[in-house]
Structure formats: C-alpha cells, structure tokens
Amino acid sequence: MRIPFYGLIIHRSFMENAVTLTCALAFLLVLTPMPRITRVYAAFVLIATFLLYSSFVLSNNRFQSGILFVCICLAVAYSWPKKWNRFYLALVIGGIAALSAYSFKVTENIRTEIYLSGHVTPIALNPLLSTRDIYEATKSSLDDGEATDLMKQLRQAEASGMLTDGQNPAVEDVLAAQIERPLKERLNGLDLMAQITRPAFERGFGWGRFWVQPISLYYYYFADQEKFLEMKEELRTNPKVYIASFYLGKEIDDIPSSILTDSYANFSIFAFPAVAIIIGVLLGGVNTTLRSTTSAGAALLAFFVLEKALYVEKEMFALIIDLVKFSPVPLVAAWLLWHVPIKRDNQPR
Numbered sequence: 001m002r003i004p005f006y007g008l009i010i011h012r013s014f015m016e017n018a019v020t021l022t023c024a025l026a027f028l029l030v031l032t033p034m035p036r037i038t039r040v041y042a043a044f045v046l047i048a049t050f051l052l053y054s055s056f057v058l059s060n061n062r063f064q065s066g067i068l069f070v071c072i073c074l075a076v077a078y079s080w081p082k083k084w085n086r087f088y089l090a091l092v093i094g095g096i097a098a099l100s101a102y103s104f105k106v107t108e109n110i111r112t113e114i115y116l117s118g119h120v121t122p123i124a125l126n127p128l129l130s131t132r133d134i135y136e137a138t139k140s141s142l143d144d145g146e147a148t149d150l151m152k153q154l155r156q157a158e159a160s161g162m163l164t165d166g167q168n169p170a171v172e173d174v175l176a177a178q179i180e181r182p183l184k185e186r187l188n189g190l191d192l193m194a195q196i197t198r199p200a201f202e203r204g205f206g207w208g209r210f211w212v213q214p215i216s217l218y219y220y221y222f223a224d225q226e227k228f229l230e231m232k233e234e235l236r237t238n239p240k241v242y243i244a245s246f247y248l249g250k251e252i253d254d255i256p257s258s259i260l261t262d263s264y265a266n267f268s269i270f271a272f273p274a275v276a277i278i279i280g281v282l283l284g285g286v287n288t289t290l291r292s293t294t295s296a297g298a299a300l301l302a303f304f305v306l307e308k309a310l311y312v313e314k315e316m317f318a319l320i321i322d323l324v325k326f327s328p329v330p331l332v333a334a335w336l337l338w339h340v341p342i343k344r345d346n347q348p349r
Contacts, residue, residue, distance in 0.1 A: 016326040018053035019068055022046060023075035023303040028296055030079040031342045054103070062107045067310055069100030074306065078290040102127050109134060116151050189258025189313060192240060196247040196265060203247065206266040210239040210246070211317050239265070239317050262315040275316065282309040297338035304330040 003011065025046040029039065057064040073093050080089045109124040112131050117138045123129060129137075139151060217237055220228040231237060235254070239262035244252045247265075259279065263271035282305055289302040308322050 013326065013329050015053070015056070016322065017304070017329050018049055019071050019307045020300065020304040020330055022050050022053070022068070023071045023306075024296075024300040025049070026072065026075045027079045027290075027299055027303070028340075028342070030081065031344075032296055032340060033343065058103055058107055058110065060107075062104050063311075063313055065103045065107055066100060067307060069096055069103070070310060071303065071307055072096055074290075075303065113138060116154075188256045189261055192244065192255055192257065192261055193264050196243060199247040200265065200268070205268045206243070206246075208266055210242050210262055210265055213242055214238055214317055214321075238262075239315055257313060257315050259312045259314065259316050259319060262317050271316075278316075279309055279312075292344075294342050294344055295338050296340035296342055297334035297336070299342060300337060301330055301334045 025042050028034075029042055029046070034042070054065070054068060057068060073096050076092055076096070077089065080086075105127040106125055108131075109126070109129060110120050112134050113120050113124050116135060123134065123137055135154065139154070213231075214237060217228060217231055220231065235241065238257075240255060240257050241252060243262065243265045244250055244255070259275055260271060263275050267274065286302045286306045286309070289298055293299055293302070304327070305323070308319055311319070311322075314322070
C-alpha cells in the first residue's frame with residue numbers, strides 16, 4: 001500500500017504480464033525469423049522471466065503456478081510446426097505437466113514450513129513429504145525462541161495428548177485446518193453463491209451495485225489516499241466482500257470465488273449464459289488468433305487475454321479490470337511487434 005507509485009507500476013506490470021511475455025517469447029522463437037543475436041537475447045529474457053516469476057508463484061500461489069504451466073503448454077502446442085514429430089510434442093507437454101505438478105506440491109510444502117518454522121529449508125523441495133512429515137522434521141530442530149506460535153501450540157497439544165488419533169484431532173487435521181486449504185475448498189467458487197441465493201431472491205439482486213465500491217477504490221487512489229488506505233487495510237477491495245455483507249450480514253476477509261460469484265449476485269440467473277458467452281468469445285478469439293495470425297503483435301495480445309480468461313477463480317469484476325488496468329504494456333508491445341511476421345507455412349492446423 002505504501003510502495004511508491006512508480007515502483008507499484010513496475011512491480012504490478014511485470015507480475016501481471018510475465019506469463020504473457022513468457023508464452024509470447026516461446027511462441028515467437030519458433031515461428032518468427034530473427035537475427036541470431038536477437039534470438040539469443042529473446043531466449044535469455046524468456047528464461048529469466050520464467051525463473052523470476054515461477055520462483056514467486058512457487059512460494060505464494062498454487063493456482064497461479066497452474067495457470068503459468070497451462071499457458072506454456074498451449075504456447076508450445078500452438079507453435080509446434082507440422083514437420084516436427086508430434087510424439088515429441090506429447091513428451092514436451094507431458095514434461096511441462098509433470099513440472100507443474102511438482103511445482104504445485106512444492107508450493108504446499110513451502111507454505112507449510114513457513115507457517116511452522118518461519119523459514120524454508122531444502123526439505124520443501126521433496127514432493128513426497130506430507131504435512132505431517134514436515135511437522136516432524138521441523139519440530140525437533142527449533143527451540144521455543146525460533147518456533148512460530150502455531151508450532152508452539154502444536155507442541156503443547158501433542159505433549160498433552162490432544163493430537164492423537166481417535167476422537168481427538170490428529171496432527172494432520174490440525175495442520176490442515178490451520179495451514180492448508182484443500183483443493184475442494186480452494187476451488188469451491190459456488191459456496192458463496194449458494195449461501196446468498198435465498199436472501200438474494202428475497203431482497204433482490206444487485207444489478208451492478210456490488211461493483212460500485214470496488215471501482216471507487218481506483219478513484220480514491222488519486223483523490224483520497226486516506227480513504228484508499230482504509231479500504232485496502234480492511235480488505236474491502238472486491239465485490240464478494242460487499243456481497244457477503246449485504247446478503248449474509250457478515251464481514252469476510254477472503255473466501256473462494258469464481259467468475260460467476262459477482263456476476264450471479266448482480267444479475268441473477270441471467271449471469272450464467274452471459275458469462276459463458278463472454279468467456280467463449282475471449283477463448284475463441286484467442287484460439288483463432290494463435291492458429292491463423294501472421295502478426296507477432298496480435299499473438300502477444302492473444303496470450304495476454306488467454307491468461308486473464310483462464311483465471312476463473314477471480315470474479316468477473318477482476319477479469320474486466322485486469323484486462324483494462326494491465327493492458328498498457330501489452331498494447332505498446334503489440335504495436336511495436338505488429339508488423340513483425342509469423343511464418344505460417346509450418347504452423348499446425
């Protein structure tokens with residue numbers, strides 16, 4: 001919240017466009033003729049961007065990690081020339097998928113170890129370790145001065161016999177409740193929709209009202225910094241906070257959501273076909289562009305839209321805002337690359 005404005009622009013522009021840059025470079029390295037020195041430079045930027053961004057998502061966000069590797073798989077598939085063996089394409093995509101699964105598990109291990117010990121050690125890189133394994137490995141290596149509050153609580157509970165199998169919760173259950181969010185909960189974007197259905201039909205749907213306050217945040221950033229910081233500190237930055245407050249009378253910090261969450265709260269059952277059409281048009285346009293365009297700039301814009309459209313755990317509000325807010329860099333890059341040709345003679349059909 002207190003980062004300088006120029007720093008915020010640089011940081012957010014990179015974080016929100018790193019996947020686009022990675023995929024576009026991989027795509028263009030195969031299909032675009034370029035001088036050797038340019039090709040070497042582009043490969044260097046591709047590797048550096050991938051390593052920097054993936055190191056961030058590895059320790060922060062499982063879903064972002066999945067989106068990164070899905071987009072890379074698609075970039076490889078769309079750029080794979082017909083004359084190349086398709087068996088090797090399957091091997092490459094299989095390798096990327098395996099790396100994605102490994103990244104997903106390591107992300108869980110890193111977050112678990114940080115919660116338990118406050119730091120990360122090489123054991124987090126072992127995908128075969130369970131949450132219990134990490135707990136056992138860290139509990140004996142830390143004294144009380146180094147242990148986190150959660151680790152201290154777990155030690156005390158285990159010493160008193162509370163963390164045993166049977167009627168009392170096991171360590172795994174306590175750790176899961178405190179640290180992990182199982183995938184079935186992490187991706188449950190329908191739960192809030194189910195909770196608000198009855199009160200929404202009784203009180204009426206929002207018809208856009210739940211987008212007013214989140215949009216005002218961007219006005220307050222320039223017009224009223226005090227109000228902006230207040231909304232950020234209280235985590236009142238997205239529609240689901242206002243939806244839960246209006247219909248359920250409760251304040252929430254976070255809850256799983258989806259592209260339908262705020263769409264449904266605003267527009268009732270009409271949101272379902274509307275969202276389907278919007279996402280279908282976006283992905284259909286991406287598919288058509290990546291299969292047929294002869295412009296490097298158009299391909300770059302397609303990858304930008306692809307990542308945003310695949311991020312279905314975000315609300316519709318976030319999709320629209322992100323497509324606008326983070327478009328300047330891709331638009332400038334697309335303008336510079338618009339007349340750079342893509343060779344389509346080897347492009348798969």
